[in-house]
Each structure stands twice: as structure tokens, then as C-alpha cells.
Amino acid sequence: MKPKHQRLVLVVVALVALIAAGLLAAWALRNQASYFYLPEQMQSDPPAVGQGVRLGGMVEMGSLRTLADGVTIAFVVTGNGDARVPVRFAGILPDLFEEGSGVVAEGSLQADGTFRADNLLAKHDENYVPRELEGMSRMQAAKMAEETTVGLE
Amino acid sequence: MHGFANPKRFLGLAAWLTPLCLLLGLALTGGALAWGLFAAPADRLMGETVRIIFLHVPFAWLGMGGWAAMAAASLAFLVWRHPLAALAARAVAAPGAVFTALCLATGSIWGRPAWGTWWVWDGRLTSMLVLLFLYLAYIALAQAAAREGVSARIPAIFALLGAINLPIINRSVVWWNSLHQPASITLGKSTIDPAFLAPLAVAAFGFSLLFGGIVLARMRALLADAQADARLRRQALEAA
């Protein structure tokens, strides 16, 4: 083997070993390094009552309401399964917080199973859609584009 | 491969390629950003703040792509002893660090209206901050190696080791629950509407040209410095 090839083999072997070690460490961290609990995780493996944690999921459609005191809002966070966690929050809402959208709540689980949030963060998904096309199906949007083009002629 | 290792050939190529990359990059980036700022529509959820994507995403891609290029050049230097490869790796570090910092800055400004916070310690944001620190460490290491006469292999090995962070950044939104949303653009698939995707593509291409032009300019500077030092040393020897 030429020295050039020896160096190549040496570097590649060292690199593969290091990348494997790094990925293994990151993969082992996967639960510790998660930023929040999903609702199903909060129900199967709940944190201690009063312990500061984060809960992340979707705000259930139709669940958002203001309680009788006029300040506290209540909503339900859902995950991938049937798990539902009721949340109470009194404070200023981020502008992008809404039903059917993602949320991360910072707070603690109460003895009655509700989650009391001290702070809310809006979490959006990876879809980017123009405001004009909101609520329109792909076909409707195509039709509208067609009509607009026809109108220009 | 060794054709490119010839500094004279490189300088002949870089002489016209550097201003071409920079001018074309400035024109494309300027056009794409004006498009994104004034002509692109508002997003259904995020409203006007979606326009930050045309800066944030190219910065993120080039910050990560910069380290990948540094690692590739370092590998070429370690294995084939390519003299220009070490130079290229050093030239990428500064724009890579700047673009990573700009990715973090624009992301933070985006996070405040979109999420309700400037910063969170989730997997994606933290691993991107680690990338910035890796760049700063590499720059310090490469400077020390050049100045103190330490082997250039040390920063090259560091560049290879640091590449472990790249798949971690990429996978961070998959492995861990994070506030940052998953990738919108994966191989052959995009969840971004064409109204945003088109200016984003032009902006990404324009910023890539600017990045390339900056790297070429910095390589020419490093090469000219080395040539001047060699010339001055020889003149000092002849005079003695």
C-alpha cells in the first residue's frame, strides 16, 4: 500500500469510529435532551406533582375557553394517541397561539391531573401556506388562479 | 485533482471568478430579498414574519455547508497533502462562522413573534450554537497553528471531528421533541408553498455565490500573504 492510501484508510477508520460514537451518544441522550413531554408521555410516565416541566402538543379544536374569573383560559393538549391533558393558563398569549396549532406549555402537573402553565410558547409546523389560500383546497386554489388569469386577458 | 493544487492555475481562475461570484451573488440576493420583502404573500399562520425565512434558511444551510466543505478540504489535505486544501479550509471558517451567527440572530428575531420567546434550549437551537462555538475554536486553532508553526494537521483533524455535529443538527428535530419545527425541505419533497419556495431558492443560490466569492477572496489573501512572506524571507537570506 502506498503511504497515501495508508493515510486515507487510517483517517476514514478513525472518522467512522468517531461519528459512530458521537451519534450513539446523541441517540442515548434522546429522552434526556427532549425539550418537552408529549401528552401520552405525561400520562404513561407522569412527572412529580408541582415539578417544573414542559408539555407540548396540539391545542384541541373547540377546547379553548375563558373560565368564569375572566382571566384564566383553559384548553386541552392532545398528542399522537388518545392522550389528552387539560391545561390552565392565566397570562398573555403569544400571537400565534390558536386552536388546532402546536403549543409548548411551561409549568407543572397538578394533583387533579390538570397542567398549570406559567408560560406558553406557540409551536408551528413545517407547512408554509400563503394567507390568501387559507382554507382552500388545492383544487379550489387552482381554479381561482385559473379564473384570475382569465380575467386578465 | 492535482491540477487545482497548482497555485498559479488557481490564481488565474480566481482572478475573474471572485468578482463574478460576488457581483452575481449581490444581484441575485438583492432581487430575491426584495421579492421576499415586498412581493411574497404573508403566511396563513405566521403572517409577515414568514419573510425572515429568505435569510434564515440560506444562512443555516451555508453555516452547515461551510463546515462540511471545511471537513472535506481537511480530509483532502490530510490524505493527499493538497497544499491549497488547507488554505481553502481556513478561508471557509470566517464566512461559515458569520453565516452561522446570522442564522442564530435572524432565528432569534423570528422566534420572538412566532413562538413568543427569543431563545429556548431545545435540540436544534443548542446544536446550532455548538456549531458557532466549533467555528470560533477552529479559527483560534488555525491562527495559532499558522503563527506558532504548529502542524496544520491539528486544525484539519479538528475540522473532521467537528463534522459529527452536522448530522446531530440535522436529526435534532427528529430525535428530540423540540420547539423548532421539523424540516420543510427534504430530498425531493417540500411543504413550502411555491409562493415562498421560489424566492427562497433564488436567495439560497445568491447567498451561496456570495459565500463562494468570500471564500475565493480569503483564499487569495492567504495565498498572497504566504507568497509575500516567502519572497521577503528569500530577500533577507540573499542580503545576509
Add this chain to the structure above:
Amino acid sequence: MVREALDQWDFVFAAYAIGIAGTLVTIGWSWLGMKRAEARRDRARRR
């Protein structure tokens, strides 16, 4: 329900200002550094 009601354009302009300024400064710094280094080399060659 109390909302933050932030002006989104403030954030857009701040991000564009920082992004564009950072890119232009890096280009200028690299270009001037290159010109300075090449002028120094040419001076060394003429001597």
C-alpha cells in the same frame, strides 16, 4: 384573552437589517483583506 399583539414588520425589518449588514460587512472585509495582501505581495516582488 390577552394577546401580545406585536408589530410583525418590526421583527422583519430588524432581521433583514442584521442579515444584510452582516453579509455586506463580511464581503467588504474579505475583499479589502485580499486587496491589501495582494498589494503587499506585489511590493515584495518589485523590490
